[in-house]
Amino acid sequence: MTSDLLALSTLSAEAMGEPSVGRARARVNSALAVFLDGKRDSAPDACLPPLVAVLRDFIKGGKRIRPLLCHCGWLAGGGDLEAEQPVVLGAALELFHTFALVHDDIMDTSDLRRGRPTVHRARTAGFRGPGGQRAAERFGTSTAMLLGDLSLVWSDELRSVLDAENSRKRAVRELVDTMHVELIAGEYLDLLGAAEAGVDPVQRAWRVIRWKTARYTVELPLRMGAVLAGADARVLAACGAYGRPVGEAFQLRDDLLGVFGDPRATGKPDRDDLREGKQTVLMVLAWRQATSAQREIITALHGKPDLDQPESDRLREVVRDTGAVARVEELIASRTQRALSVLESAPITPQAKPGLAALALSAASRTR
Amino acid sequence: MTSDLLALSTLSAEAMGEPSVGRARARVNSALAVFLDGKRDSAPDACLPPLVAVLRDFIKGGKRIRPLLCHCGWLAGGGDLEAEQPVVLGAALELFHTFALVHDDIMDTSDLRRGRPTVHRARTAGFRGPGGQRAAERFGTSTAMLLGDLSLVWSDELRSVLDAENSRKRAVRELVDTMHVELIAGEYLDLLGAAEAGVDPVQRAWRVIRWKTARYTVELPLRMGAVLAGADARVLAACGAYGRPVGEAFQLRDDLLGVFGDPRATGKPDRDDLREGKQTVLMVLAWRQATSAQREIITALHGKPDLDQPESDRLREVVRDTGAVARVEELIASRTQRALSVLESAPITPQAKPGLAALALSAASRTR
DSSP: OOOHHHHHHHHEEEEEEEOHHHHHHHHHHHHHHHHHHHHHHTTTSSSHHHHHHHHHHHSSSOOOOHHHHHHHHHHHOOOOTTOOOOOOOOHHHHHHHHHHHHHHHHHTTHHHTEEEEEEEHHHHTTSSOOOOOOHHHHHHHHHHHHHHHHHHHEEEHHHOOOOOOHHHHHHHHHHHHHHHHHHHHHHHHHHGGGGGGGHHHHHHHHHHHHIIIIIIIIIHHHHHHHHHHHHHHHHHHHHHHHHHHHHHHHHHHHHHHHHHHHHHHSSSSSSSSHTTTTTOOOHHHHHHHHOOOHHHHHHHHTOOOOHHHHHHHHHHHHHHHHHHHEEEEHHHHHHHHHHHHHHOOOOOOOGGGHHHHHHHHHHHHHHO | HHHHHHHHHHHHHEEEEEHHHHHHHHHHHHHHHHHHHHHHHOOOOOOHHHHHHHHHHHHHSSHHHHHHHHHHHHHHHTOOOSHHHHHHHHHHHHHOOOOOOHHHHHTTTOOTTEEEEEHHHHHHHOOOSSHHHHEEEHHHHHHHHHHHHHHHHHHHHHTTTTOOOOHHEEEEHHHHHHHHHHHHHHHHHHHHGGGGOOOHHHHHHHHIIIIIIIIIIHHHHHHHHHTTOOOOHHHHHHHHHHHHHHHHHHHHHHHHHHSSSSSHHHHSSSHHHHHHHHHHHHHHHHHHHHOOOHHHHHHHHHTTOOOOHHHHHHHHHHHHHHHHHHHHHHHHHHHHHHHHHHHHHOOSSSGHHHHHHHHHHHHHOOOO
């Protein structure tokens, strides 16, 4: 199964060049630029345009996976390729995602995102007032909180101008409400980590995947596009059957990239997750499959705040030796396989299928 | 003018007992309780109900000034006293305000709110995981960020169920969008503080008042209630003419309470603003009116992180001696007077007037 997938995954870079996907991305980018230009030009106070510029700059990075899935959902539900609605909704999703990332980076005290300093770090470094490092950090973190808040309220504002029938707008709205609360639940679960007593770690890791990534990144944006197009229950069921495994594969790949990825490609350090002791599916499987000698090393190094290069190399080696990496690769492959087979027989329009296949492969085999 | 106001302000406690105001408050409280019960019962993950409980508990405090102004705006625009719409909108405003306070307390690193530990402090104290004080603080702050985020998205969700004509919902929506960006601008300006070069401090302090409090607390909630009732342009103009001075008076009183208030009444320490060196209108006027000897003391003590009791008493004395307190009291009195005289001739329904008069007096003369 893994080798099948490998064969397929070499196609994914080209598949992502699928013309309708590439065009959807460009249109979402342009909608974001127009919206933010408008915000800059109509700002009620002179302090805002510089904040808008930071937001714009941050948004330039990013893979646009949620807007693209929204676009595919729209096509799957029979929506017109040239319509504006999924573009607006996709741009709103990207603003929401910006909020999520900026606040997540504060909570994770991350230094890098998309190969550059995170927003709170960059704002801390740019502080010119009195009060030393403590004042600078407070300013940087607070500014990033406000930027996240701004991105969230603007996401909502942009979505509110959607030009669609009331019933479809209501259906989108319900999914958006669900997305909000599920993502926050996922973030909170992640935060609770080991502090939540009496919970099986593997189950908890899967709950985090479900709320923090899988539904949020894949299933819900896809469904949003579909309900906006007025899709029926059979199409929506197919969106779920495709979306859940792809979402899980996306996060499992993320877990692997967080530890084994090339920082030049991921734009994130490869030691943060290890230093933080993140209880990902990868790491709880490694623990479960480890010998007692391996467990000693995991206990000593996973979550060590000042983990150095030799130590992180050692920990990676142990994780690999437990068989957890191979196991996670299998989980990714089986999920991708399942999604592709759902897709084959799904009652969705043929024009949505190439894009969805490309996105499933890209989610599973991406290197960034 | 001040003595007139003093005579009036002794009435304000009774005026706040204005039956329609008291009933509106009770109905908003009940709408909030029902909404949050629903959220607890329909939570997608078991980690959420405890968060909802924290939110509920926090919301119990608070004066409900924004929902009450929304209620008055609704009446001013000719809305029916028994209608549900302004109650729902008022409850949504209170959830938004909860977001604003919880995030503001993180940014200000405040310890107390409404006489109890702030959300981030309480969550820090409740942390039971490993990693010591640093891990506890990170957990507490992150949880409070998520709680604020939750309150914000739920505010929006609650507002979205408003049962009103599309055109009125759109008009409310525009004011909500304005409120969001203005509040964030006000918070950011406050944060920039002295870091924003080349700006007259008095002007900057007034900008903060305008965005962070005056429009947000008084004018916009009032207008929202009015547009929801379908008020015409004359009523909306009256809302602005009344709301702006009341909002300014509200914040000027807040500045005074932050330094001279009784912490048992305000629920906040009386040294935080001084320790933080907040550039309020009170403090920039004190500086402007100070002798060079007084300026030396202000420079030495205002913004001193470890300001002790004798020092803060000394600083208060100096601020009073500059005449700044008397000046701010005059500013409050003249604004309140103006609002009351606008009210007398305003083209709004008579049943809105007693509540608005009571709120104007309460905003100006409150002790908490």
